Amino acid sequence: MDDFYENSERRSGRSLFGPVFLIGLGVYFLLRNMGIVPELNWGVAFQLWPLLLIFLGVNIIVRQVRRPLGTILSGLVSLTAVALFGAILLFGVELPFLSRFNLQTVGEYREETVTVNGEGVETAVVSVDLGSLGADVTGLDSSQNVLEGTLSIAGDLQFEQRMRGSEAVVSLGENNSGWWFGDWVESTNQPPWQIGLSRTVPLDLTVDVGSGQTDLDLGSLLLRDLFVDLGSGAINLQLPGGDYDIRLDGGSGKLVATLPSDGRHELELDGGSGAVDLFLPPNMEARVELDSGSGSMSLDERFELVSGDDEDGVWETPNYNADGDNSILIIIDGGSGAISIEQPQGR
Numbered sequence: 001m002d003d004f005y006e007n008s009e010r011r012s013g014r015s016l017f018g019p020v021f022l023i024g025l026g027v028y029f030l031l032r033n034m035g036i037v038p039e040l041n042w043g044v045a046f047q048l049w050p051l052l053l054i055f056l057g058v059n060i061i062v063r064q065v066r067r068p069l070g071t072i073l074s075g076l077v078s079l080t081a082v083a084l085f086g087a088i089l090l091f092g093v094e095l096p097f098l099s100r101f102n103l104q105t106v107g108e109y110r111e112e113t114v115t116v117n118g119e120g121v122e123t124a125v126v127s128v129d130l131g132s133l134g135a136d137v138t139g140l141d142s143s144q145n146v147l148e149g150t151l152s153i154a155g156d157l158q159f160e161q162r163m164r165g166s167e168a169v170v171s172l173g174e175n176n177s178g179w180w181f182g183d184w185v186e187s188t189n190q191p192p193w194q195i196g197l198s199r200t201v202p203l204d205l206t207v208d209v210g211s212g213q214t215d216l217d218l219g220s221l222l223l224r225d226l227f228v229d230l231g232s233g234a235i236n237l238q239l240p241g242g243d244y245d246i247r248l249d250g251g252s253g254k255l256v257a258t259l260p261s262d263g264r265h266e267l268e269l270d271g272g273s274g275a276v277d278l279f280l281p282p283n284m285e286a287r288v289e290l291d292s293g294s295g296s297m298s299l300d301e302r303f304e305l306v307s308g309d310d311e312d313g314v315w316e317t318p319n320y321n322a323d324g325d326n327s328i329l330i331i332i333d334g335g336s337g338a339i340s341i342e343q344p345q346g347r
Helices: 003-011 016-032 042-047 050-063 069-094 179-185
Strands: 110-116 123-129 135-141 148-153 156-166 169-174 194-198 203-208 215-216 223-229 234-238 244-249 255-256 261-268 276-279 287-293 297-299 305-309 312-315 324-331 337-342
Touching: 016 050, 042 069, 050 069, 069 148, 110 169, 135 305, 148 169, 148 215
Parallel strands: 123 169, 123 203, 135 194, 135 215, 203 223, 215 234, 223 244, 234 255, 244 261, 255 276, 261 324, 276 337, 287 324, 297 337
Antiparallel strands: 110 148, 148 194, 156 169, 287 312, 305 312
C-alpha cells in the first residue's frame, strides 16, 4: 500500500504555484519600491481574494495529471494567477471585466471635523476608537464644547452623540474594514487625529488605541474614570490629579505614563507583551500588588516588599495609607513585557 501511494506521488505533477506566486509578488513589490509602477490597488485585490482559493483548487486538480504534463499545467495556473492579480494591482477597477462590479478602491483620505456642544452638559461619557494614524488628545483651551476633533479618515466616520439627562454620551471612531490593508499602505503621510476634550466637564473616558503614535495629554481634564485599551503603537500618557480609577489593558506597544500627582486612585494594569514605564510623582504614596507573568518588574528605591516574593508580592512606599489624600493602589496582572515604576525623569 505504501508503495502504491509513493508511486502515485512520483507520477503526479509537481506544484509550482507557491514559488511562482511568491516570485511574482516579490517582483511587483520591487517595481513599486523602485517607482516603476504606480500605487498598487490593494483595496480591490483584497476584495477579490476568493479568486486565490479558486486557483489553489485548480492547481490541486492539475497536479493529479502525470508528469511532466501535470507540472506544466501547474506552472500555467500559477502564471495565470500572478498575471491576473498583477493586473488587478496595477489597474484596479479600470480593468474592463471589473468595471461592472461595485468594488471599492483604496480609500482616499479626507479631513473630517466633529464637535459636541457643551450647552446643558454636566457630565460626559466619551469613547474614542483610534485608528492606525495615532492621535494627539488634549484639553480644550477656551472652548465650551465637550469635544472637538479634526480627523484624517478614509473609511466611514462613526460619530454618535446623545443626551442622557444632563450627561452627554459620545462615541467616535472610523470603519475601514473594506480596505484595511490599502489604508495601511497609504497612511504614512497622514497627520494624526487631533482631539480636544473639555477641561470643565467631568468625563468617563475610554480610549481604544491603534498602531500609531498616540499622545494622551490628559493632565488638564476632570476625569471620573479612565480605561485605555493599549494597542501596538507608542503611547505617551499624562494623567491628571483628582479622585478616579484607571484601567490599562495591555498591548504590544510601548507605554510611558506619568501617574497623577494628587488624589486617591486605583490603577489596574493588565500587562501585555509591550514595555510599560510608570512614573510616580515623589509626593504620591503607592502600594503595588503584583501577580507576575513572564516579563520583568522593576521598582525604584522607595518601595519595600511587605509580603510575598519578587514574583507575587506586595510593595509599599514608606508612608502609604489607603485613606491618604495622595495615594494610589497599583494592581498588576503581569504579561510578557517589562514593567517599571520610578520617579519622573529629571526628579
